[in-house]
Amino acid sequence: MVKVQAWGRLSDEEHNLITFNTPTQAIQQLKHSYPGVGHGMGRSYGDAALNMQGNLWHTTALNHLILFDVETGVLHCEAGVTLQDIHRTLVPQGWMLPVTPGTQMITVGGAISNDVHGKNHHAFGSFGDHVLSLKLLRTDGEIIECSHHEKSDWFYATLGGIGLTGLILEAKLQLRSVYGPxxxxxxxxxxxxxxxxxxxxxxxxxxxxxxxxxxxxxxxxxxxxxxxxxxxxxQNQSVPKFKDKTxxxxxxxxxxxxxxxxxxxxxxxxxxxxxxxxxxxxxxxxxxxxxxxxxxxxxxxxxxxxxxxxxxxxxxxxxxxxxxxxxxxxxxxxxxxxxxxxxxxxxxxxxxxxxxxxxxxxxxxxxxxxxxxxxxxxxxxxxxxxxxxxxxxxxxxMPKTLFESGYPRIQEFMKYRDPGISSNMSRRLLGV
Missing domain, CATH: 3.40.462.10 (FAD-linked oxidases, C-terminal domain)
Structure with a gap:
């Protein structure tokens, strides 16, 4: 058991942290370690990725870029890859994510689970508009591959579904061509x-x-x-050397x-x-x-x-x-x-x-x-x-009444909820 905090640092509760180093390991172990919830870089401010006194599936080791098509800009990657990994690898090649939030220190799985947005919603929508497909692991061992066109009901339940439909293993993303940084x-x-x-x-x-x-x-x-x-x-402008501080x-x-x-x-x-x-x-x-x-x-x-x-x-x-x-x-x-x-x-x-x-x-x-x-x-x-x-x-x-009025499709979503996934947020807002 280790203490884990969300980005808001409002609590410091113990969790049973389980690290998945490969998709195969995740497939083998997930069905033996639920209920739990996925946890990436810990940048959710509240309790969406916390499960105090319970299992937390740590996904940041699932951080491989599987395949990139330099002609089309389609990236196939594991869900633990961070947006910073993608940008620092591919911006020099002329490709960038179309939508990112105010930090790039989040995983692809987290970006999908929260359907993050950026400063250009009027032009490019949200992150999910540029996810071509994803691979979802359910706690019963079922693997669901879904997209905007194939098993789209699962895709749209997972998009913004705060990690409650399953553990995202992989995704294919459509990047955009850029002149430079x-x-x-x-x-x-x-x-x-x-x-x-x-x-x-x-x-x-x-x-x-x-x-x-x-x-x-x-x-x-x-x-x-x-x-x-x-x-x-x-043209001819050198990229600055960034000096990060803590x-x-x-x-x-x-x-x-x-x-x-x-x-x-x-x-x-x-x-x-x-x-x-x-x-x-x-x-x-x-x-x-x-x-x-x-x-x-x-x-x-x-x-x-x-x-x-x-x-x-x-x-x-x-x-x-x-x-x-x-x-x-x-x-x-x-x-x-x-x-x-x-x-x-x-x-x-x-x-x-x-x-x-x-x-x-x-x-x-x-x-x-x-x-x-x-x-x-x-x-x-x-x-x-x-x-x-x-x-x-x-x-x-957030009180449950405001959640229910603000998200009127919650009952439709519940059909896709994985019964083996539970978080502090799900128990607070959904009762389970």
Whole structure:
């Protein structure tokens, strides 16, 4: 038994960690080690990949690139391969994943299980839109190979299914051709939610990647930084050498607090306002700004932190976002890592996928126990009234009623649930 934490570091419970080194070993051992749940790089913020006092199937050793077709960009790989493995191997050959989230330190299996999204949903959808097929191992030993066209019901149940339909062993992915590793980036300060929505709407035609950082605590107005980017064709520019650092220790209190937050947010906004707004940058700092600081989650102190990410429909996006920010400012429970962006007008096929047409707001909050949970109850009310949902990959405390209203296809999903898989999240939201 070893102690395992999620990225939010809200608990430190013992698990029976079982490492699968090869697909054959997984096939042989899985049926003798359930109930359990798959666990990759541990980047789920909450309890989706935890199973305290039970089995945890560690998959990061299943990290082989099986076959890559340099002509078509089709990659066949094991599910424990990280997105960073793929990019650092294949971007120099002119190929990149079409969709990635804010970190590339996650496995392909995790990306599929959470149907992750990036800054370009309006242009490329979610990760699952570029998965051609996958191989799924059930705890009874059955192996299911499925795709958009073959056994598609299993495919769409697994896509976004938070690891509850089986253990993903392999996948085939469609990569996209790129000029190189460069992004043409533009940063625009904004001073109101209306200005943000105007920038978001007007940028979708000409810009592939759009996202914004928002200051959710300072002043009575809402200001932020709108960032947009396109792949760039750049000649004779050397690739920078990245020097990764590690956050050195867990401080006795959260470094994100009522004193530090206004200073951080003020400095971050005006520093980026004064910087050059148009620049050519490497894709890694553009897509994954926090990946260069390993274990940055320690900065929230010994009690960890929550991430609260919601999506609400476009037609109520302005009002709902305004109400959420008003409540956050009133509570003084601010967030430094606050991201506001829009999703395109396209639905994901996954039965439990998070992305949908609308506006998504993601916020990190230090764990201050009841005070933080009280704030979340108020935010939950706004999300539910707006007919929105919370992101399962980030969640650690969503009430069952909000889960059921936000994910109306849950009963359809239950037909594909593997009875030998159980997680902290599944027991909290599904009862098993």
């Amino acid at each position: 460069w992004i043409q980036s533009e940063t625009i300060p904004y001073h109101s939610l209306q200005e943000f929505f105007s920038l978001a709407d007007s940028s979708e035609v000409d810009w592939e990647h759009t996202v914004s950082w928002i200051d959710c605590i300072n002043s009575s107005s809402t200001k932020g930084l709108f960032i947009r980017g396109n792949l760039a064709q750049v 956050f050195p220790f867990t401080p006795p209190i959260s470094l994100v607090n009522r004193i530090s937050l206004p200073i951080f947010n003020f400095a971050y906004f005006y520093k980026n306002t004064l910087k050059k707004h148009n620049q050519i940058v490497h894709y890694e700092p553009f897509f994954y700004p926090l990946d260069s600081l390993h274990e940055w989650n320690k900065m929230y102190g010994p009690h960890g932190f929550y991430q609260y990410q919601s999506v609400v429909p476009h037609e109520v996006g302005l009002d709902a976002t305004h109400e959420m920010l008003k409540i956050i400012k009133k509570s003084s429970e601010g967030s430094f890592l606050a991201v506001l962006k829009t999703f395109g007008n396209r639905e994901s096929g996954g039965l439990l996928s998070f992305p949908r047409p609308g506006v998504t707001l993601a916020l990190d909050f230090p764990n201050r126990n009841e005070r933080t949970l009280k704030l979340f109850k108020e935010l939950d009310h706004i999300v539910k009234e707006a007919r929105g949902r919370l992101y399962l990959a980030k969640d650690a405390r």
